[in-house]
Amino acid sequence: MTTVPLEKVRPLGKARLSHTAVFWIGFCAIMALLIVAPLVLPEFWRRFLTEILIWGLLAMSSDLLIGYTGMISFGHSAFFGLGMYGAAGALIAHSPPNLWLALFFGLAGAAGAALFVAFFSTRLRDIYFAITTLIFSQIFYVIIFTWTPVTGGENGLIFSRPHLWLPFLYDARFTSTTMHWFVLAVVAASYLFLRRITQSPFGMVLQSIRENEARTRAIGYAVERYKMVSVMFSGLFAGLAGVLYALQNQFAAPDFVYFLTSGDTVIYNVMGGIGTLVGPIVGAGFFQLVRDLLSRFFGDQFPYLIPLGMIFIVMIIFLPQGLLGFARRWLNK
Numbered sequence: 001m002t003t004v005p006l007e008k009v010r011p012l013g014k015a016r017l018s019h020t021a022v023f024w025i026g027f028c029a030i031m032a033l034l035i036v037a038p039l040v041l042p043e044f045w046r047r048f049l050t051e052i053l054i055w056g057l058l059a060m061s062s063d064l065l066i067g068y069t070g071m072i073s074f075g076h077s078a079f080f081g082l083g084m085y086g087a088a089g090a091l092i093a094h095s096p097p098n099l100w101l102a103l104f105f106g107l108a109g110a111a112g113a114a115l116f117v118a119f120f121s122t123r124l125r126d127i128y129f130a131i132t133t134l135i136f137s138q139i140f141y142v143i144i145f146t147w148t149p150v151t152g153g154e155n156g157l158i159f160s161r162p163h164l165w166l167p168f169l170y171d172a173r174f175t176s177t178t179m180h181w182f183v184l185a186v187v188a189a190s191y192l193f194l195r196r197i198t199q200s201p202f203g204m205v206l207q208s209i210r211e212n213e214a215r216t217r218a219i220g221y222a223v224e225r226y227k228m229v230s231v232m233f234s235g236l237f238a239g240l241a242g243v244l245y246a247l248q249n250q251f252a253a254p255d256f257v258y259f260l261t262s263g264d265t266v267i268y269n270v271m272g273g274i275g276t277l278v279g280p281i282v283g284a285g286f287f288q289l290v291r292d293l294l295s296r297f298f299g300d301q302f303p304y305l306i307p308l309g310m311i312f313i314v315m316i317i318f319l320p321q322g323l324l325g326f327a328r329r330w331l332n333k
Contacts, residue, residue, distance in 0.1 A: 001207075006274045016129065016189070020253065023037050026205030030120045030185075031184075031188060033286050034049075034104050034184050035181065035184065037180075037279055038176065038177045038180040039051075039177065043176060045073045046053045046177070046180060047107050048178055048288070048292070049178060049180065050176070050183050050184075050247065050287055051245070051288070051314050052281075052284055052285040052289075053183050053184060053187045053245045053281075054178075054187075054241050054245050055241070055264075055268065055282075055284040055285075055288060056240055056242065056268075056280060056281030056282075056284040056285065057186070057187045057190055057237060057240065057241040057266035058076065058080055058237075058241035058242075058265055058268075059269055059272070059280030059284045059285075060190065060191060060194060060236040060237065060277050060280050060281060061076065061079075061190075061194075061233075061234045061236075061237035061240075061281060062065065062234060062238065062268075062269055062280065063274065063275065063276070063280045064194060064197070064230060064233060064234045064237075065204075065230060065231065065234045065281070066196070066209060066269050066274055066275075067265070067269065067274040067275030067276065067277075068198055068204045068206045068207055068210060069127050069207075069209055069210055069226075069227060069230045070209060070211075070213075070277060071129050071227065071230075071231075072129070072130045072133035072266065073129075073130065073133045073231070073234070073262070074130055074131075074137060074259055074262040074263065074266070075117055075121075075133030075134065075136050075137040075235075075262060076137075076235070076238045076261070076262045076265050077137050077141070077256065077258060077259055077260070077261035077262040078113055078117070078136060078137040078140040078141070078235070078258070079114055079167060079234075079235040079236075079238035079239050079245070080110075080238045080241055080242040080245070080255075080256060080316040081140065081141070081240070081242060081252075081254070081256045081257030082106075082109040082110050082112075082113045082140065082239060082242065082259070083106040083107065083109060083110040083238065083239030083240060083241065083242025083243045084106065084242035084243065084245055084252040084256060085106075085108070085109065085144065085151060085157070085241070085242075085246075085247075085252045086102075086105040086108060086109030086110065086243070086246065086248040086251075087102035087103070087105060087106035087242070087243040087246045088157040088159050088243075088246055088251075088252040089150075089157075090102045090103075090104070090105035090106070091160065091161075091162060091246075092157065092159050093253075095187070096163075097159065097161070097163075098161035098162055099158050099162040099163065099164065099165055100165070102162060102243060102247065103240075103243055103319070105238070106239055106242060106243035106246070107236060107239050107240060107243065108180050108185075109239060110235050110236055110238060110239020110242065111232065111235065111236050111239065112142060112239070113140065113235060113239075114231055114232045114234070114235025114236060114238075114239075115232055115235075116136075116232035117132075117133060117136045117227075117235070117293075118227070118228040118230065118232055119220060120136075120137070121131065121231070122224050122227040122228050123224065125213070127294070128181050129167055133260070133262075133305055134259055137257070137259050137262060138259060140257055140260070141254060141257040141258050144254045144257050145254045145257075149169055150212070151252075151254070152252075153254070154254065156251055156252050156253035156254060157251060158250065158251045158252060159246075159251070159252075160250070161173075161174050161247060161250050162176055162219065162247075163176075164179075164182060165281045174237075174247070179210060179248060180245070182243050183197060183248070183287065186240065186244060186283075187244075190237055191278075191281075194233075194237065194277055195277055195289065195295070197233065198211075199273060202226070202229075203255060204219055205226050206230055206274065208221070209221075209223055209226060215294065222326065226289055230317075238327065241274060242256070247259075264287070267283070267287060267312060268283040268284040268287055269283060269314075269332035270283065270312075270316065270322060270323075271283035271286055271287055271312065271315055271322055271323060272284065272286070272322045272323055272324055273321055273322030273323060273324030274321075274322065276322075276325075277325050278324060278325065279322050279324035279325070282324055283322060283323065286323060287308075289310055290308060290311060294307055296330060
């Protein structure tokens with residue numbers, strides 16, 4: 001039996017420690033920039049950055065399924081929309097509007113929808129799972145669009161924004177700056193939670209399902225249960241993104257429940273980098289920024305979605321691992 005000298009083992013521990021240190025240094029630096037950003041940005045770009053964080057949270061929730069479990073979902077528009085409508089209903093029904101009730105009902109609506117969808121769809125695989133989630137999202141869209149007395153139908157719901165209320169600590173109206181900080185805190189906490197999930201034994205099983213579902217089942221894992229929990233976690237954070245979007249814009253509309261929102265979410269993942277959590281946030285920011293710039297440049301005289309689609313095709317061909325994957329390769333070189 002061969003032995004490894006102790007002096008050759010110690011550097012591995014140092015390398016792991018340095019990797020963790022680099023992550024936290026980078027995380028704190030990015031957080032510091034995002035905290036300071038609303039203090040120096042104009043009003044439009046301040047709100048724009050906040051919305052990027054919200055769309056990034058939606059994309060990150062989808063990445064738990066696409067990147068880590070290997071299941072492409074076109075149903076995230078339903079979770080996002082039900083989170084939005086759950087928050088809107090709570091804010092309209094309760095006077096004065098309460099932030100935490102909005103969060104609770106929004107998350108409850110998204111979680112209930114995720115459980116319903118997961119129960120039926122996780123029995124299927126590959127394209128059949130994707131089609132099933134698409135069908136369920138369209139069912140929820142039709143219900144919301146036609147149930148006018150409750151959802152407002154085509155016009156949606158408009159409501160007053162609640163105060164930012166922290167028990168015994170803070171109670172004041174939201175401003176664009178405090179809204180940005182609130183969204184940033186929620187997105188950062190969600191990222192750390194999802195990162196912990198993906199690095200846990202549960203996350204390892206999800207990645208095993210992605211790589212070889214049959215072998216994972218043969219080992220003895222209850223694959224359907226793991227997939228159901230994955231869909232529920234994913235839908236819960238998608239609903240949280242919907243709640244934040246409702247608070248930011250003070251309205252809920254059926255357009256956000258339409259399957260195009262799910263399609264955009266998949267695009268965010270592909271553009272940023274699947275299976276990274278951070279990549280989808282980068283992809284959401286890149287997509288929103290390019291779309292805004294192209295719409296300003298071309299105006300209404302030219303369909304700006306055509307050049308946007310061409311950019312997406314070029315990225316798929318030349319940057320198959322997304323922007324984050326390209327950055328990693330460049331840094332390694």
